Amino acid sequence: MLRMRRQGGSLSPSKVQCSPGTIESGRFISNQYLCRFMFLALIVILFYLPTTLTRHLLTYKRYYELPNQDMAQFCPRRYPGSKLDLGPGSYFIALNLHNSEKVVTYIIPQIQRLIDALGPDRIFISIYESGSVDNTAQWLRIYRQFLDSHHIPNEVISDQRSRSQQQHRIDYLSIIRNTVMAPLYQHRFKPDYVVFINDVFFCAEDVSRLGQRLIQGPHINMACGLDLVSEPHSEILFYDKWAARDITGAILSGNYPFFSRAQDVNRIKAGLPVPVYACWNGLTVVKAKVFDTVRFRSAPDGACLSSECTLFCQDVWKATPGNIIIDPAVVVVYDEYSAARLMNFPIAGIGDSSIPIVGTSPNPEPAPLFYDCMPMIGVNSEASRLRFLQESSSRSLNCWGFGHPLHISNRYDVAA
Numbered sequence: 001m002l003r004m005r006r007q008g009g010s011l012s013p014s015k016v017q018c019s020p021g022t023i024e025s026g027r028f029i030s031n032q033y034l035c036r037f038m039f040l041a042l043i044v045i046l047f048y049l050p051t052t053l054t055r056h057l058l059t060y061k062r063y064y065e066l067p068n069q070d071m072a073q074f075c076p077r078r079y080p081g082s083k084l085d086l087g088p089g090s091y092f093i094a095l096n097l098h099n100s101e102k103v104v105t106y107i108i109p110q111i112q113r114l115i116d117a118l119g120p121d122r123i124f125i126s127i128y129e130s131g132s133v134d135n136t137a138q139w140l141r142i143y144r145q146f147l148d149s150h151h152i153p154n155e156v157i158s159d160q161r162s163r164s165q166q167q168h169r170i171d172y173l174s175i176i177r178n179t180v181m182a183p184l185y186q187h188r189f190k191p192d193y194v195v196f197i198n199d200v201f202f203c204a205e206d207v208s209r210l211g212q213r214l215i216q217g218p219h220i221n222m223a224c225g226l227d228l229v230s231e232p233h234s235e236i237l238f239y240d241k242w243a244a245r246d247i248t249g250a251i252l253s254g255n256y257p258f259f260s261r262a263q264d265v266n267r268i269k270a271g272l273p274v275p276v277y278a279c280w281n282g283l284t285v286v287k288a289k290v291f292d293t294v295r296f297r298s299a300p301d302g303a304c305l306s307s308e309c310t311l312f313c314q315d316v317w318k319a320t321p322g323n324i325i326i327d328p329a330v331v332v333v334y335d336e337y338s339a340a341r342l343m344n345f346p347i348a349g350i351g352d353s354s355i356p357i358v359g360t361s362p363n364p365e366p367a368p369l370f371y372d373c374m375p376m377i378g379v380n381s382e383a384s385r386l387r388f389l390q391e392s393s394s395r396s397l398n399c400w401g402f403g404h405p406l407h408i409s410n411r412y413d414v415a416a
Contacts, residue, residue, distance in 0.1 A: 071106055074339050075203035078331075079353050084113060086208045087215050089192035090122040092288065094180045097127060100199040101134040102335075107197065108143055113204035115152055124189040125154040128180040131162035155183050170298045174308040177296040184291060191288045200227060200282040200332040201339055209330055209357065210285035213273065217361040220323045221290055221316060223273070225330030226258075226350065227282030230341040236350075239334070242374055243307040244326070245277040249371030256347055267362065271349035273325040275362045277371055278313035282332040286316075293319045304373035317367045325362060329355050 075082075093111060097104065115123055125147060129136055137158040144156035157179075163172040183189055193211055206225055213223040224244075230236040237254040238244075244252045252258045257268045264274045294315045299305045316322060331351040333339045342351055 071201060071336060071339065074201060074343070075110075075205060077343055078203060078351060079205040082205050082353075084117045084204055084208055086114070086117055086211055089211070089215070090124075090190070091118060091207075091211070092124045092126065092184050092189060092191035092194045093197065094177075094194060095127045095197045096176050096180050097129040097132070097136055097140070097199055099132045099134050100129075100136045101132075101139065103199050103201060104136055104139045106201055107199075108139070110202060110204045114207060117204070117208075120150070120152050123152070124183060124191065125152060125156070126180050126183050127154075127156045128176060129156075129158045130176060131160055132158075153189060168298065168305065170305055170308050170311075174296040174298050174311075177308060181291070181296075184288070185295075194286045194288050194291065196280070196284050196286070198227070198280075198282040198332075200334055201336075202283050202332040205353070206283055206330045206332065207285065209353070210283070210327060212357045213325065213327055213361065214285060214287055216357050217323075217325075219321065219364050220325055220361060221320050222279075222284060222286045222313070222324040224276075224279035224281040224284040224324070224326050225332055226326060226328055227332050227334070228338055228342060228350075229334055230338040232337075236338070236341055236345075236347060240279070240281045243278060243280040243309040243313075245279075245310065245313075245371045247275045247277055247365050247368065249277055249368035251372045251374060256350070268328050269349045271328055271352040271355040272360050273327040273362055275365050276324050276326050277317070277322075277368055278310045279324060279326050280307070280309035281326065282334075283330065290316055290320060305375040306373045310371075314371075321364070322367050323364050329353050 091114065093114065095107070100107075111125060115125075127140060127143075129140055140156050140158055144154065147154040147156070161176075163169060178185070181194075184191065184194065193214060195207055195211075197207075202225075210223040210225065214220055227239045228236050229239045235255060238252060238256075238258045239254075241252050241254055246252060246259055246261065246264060248261065250260060253260070257265045259265050259268055259274060267274050294312065296308050296312055297315070298308065299311060313324060316324065328350050329352050331342060333342065
């Protein structure tokens with residue numbers, strides 16, 4: 001038992017002695033077992049813990065020392081032996097760019113692959129760039145000259161327009177998205193499909209795959225990929241949580257497997273497309289007939305000031321049967337490091353181009369009655385946040401928010 005020895009007027013432990021046992025609080029405790037437990041704990045601390053720490057440190061070391069992906073090999077590695085086939089139909093390619101020099105020299109060759117596969121009669125290139133302070137505008141000027149010289153239908157515009165301090169970001173984004181769509185609105189080209197490409201690293205095969213999803217699934221009006229980001233100290237994360245909502249109207253998680261419904265999780269892990277209420281995710285293909293009645297817009301006063309892309313999807317569901325999907329085989333990234341992580345540390349079901357398209361589309365599901373709103377509110381004032389709360393037409397409050405310590409988000413009535 002533990003014996004105490006008086007030293008300098010106080011009691012201090014002398015030693016731990018393993019005796020047969022002692023009575024404490026009416027319970028028999030074997031000091032022999034206690035000593036054995038302490039010995040085993042010491043073994044764990046001395047051997048298991050350093051091994052675990054070493055394993056984690058080596059993993060992080062691999063992440064930190066991971067070289068940036070050679071983007072010339074990004075598509076051949078993701079789609080080995082691929083023959084680009086976009087099937088029947090024509091495509092309207094739309095890009096909004098701002099300070100995109102780091103990706104525009106990669107985007108242009110992938111667009112050229114689409115042009116080569118479709119031919120000049122089945123494609124229109126529309127690019128709107130505004131307010132860039134890097135060399136984006138210069139690259140686009142050269143590319144416009146190339147398109148013109150090869151008689152590829154296009155409209156490539158660069159100007160110095162930028163959002164004023166008083167203009168809400170969603171108002172501005174809806175304007176510039178409608179600007180890039182002007183050739184279609186003006187009936188200068190009649191496509192079957194509209195492709196929206198953000199400032200991302202993507203493959204022409206990604207566009208083909210999403211287009212094939214719409215061809216093979218006649219009930220599907222819109223298909224998105226997944227946009228992923230990563231840093232050495234973090235897992236690979238889903239980026240566009242602001243715009244995307246699952247089929248129940250809930251915000252997706254940034255962490256894999258991104259969805260919360262069991263059937264959605266199972267489909268993601270199997271690499272199968274998942275039905276959603278809204279998405280954008282860096283790359284999306286939409287049936288052109290949607291734009292017969294739908295335009296990009298901001299929200300009216302008192303409504304949810306969420307992403308213009310979420311509002312677009314809301315209007316798609318109102319104008320058509322809806323039916324929007326995310327295909328996890330299609331993955332885009334924003335930098336070379338994220339591409340390297342994706343290539344060297346694959347995730348089950350993500351970016352798997354071997355998953356067949358035919359026969360794997362999800363069954364149609366109805367739109368939810370409500371969706372979670374993640375608003376970007378006002379400019380920066382407390383008054384604008386309070387005003388949104390008072391004027392909101394939503395039926396119940398659900399706090400999420402965007403970009404400020406005090407966040408406001410609503411469970412918004414999709415019929416409003």
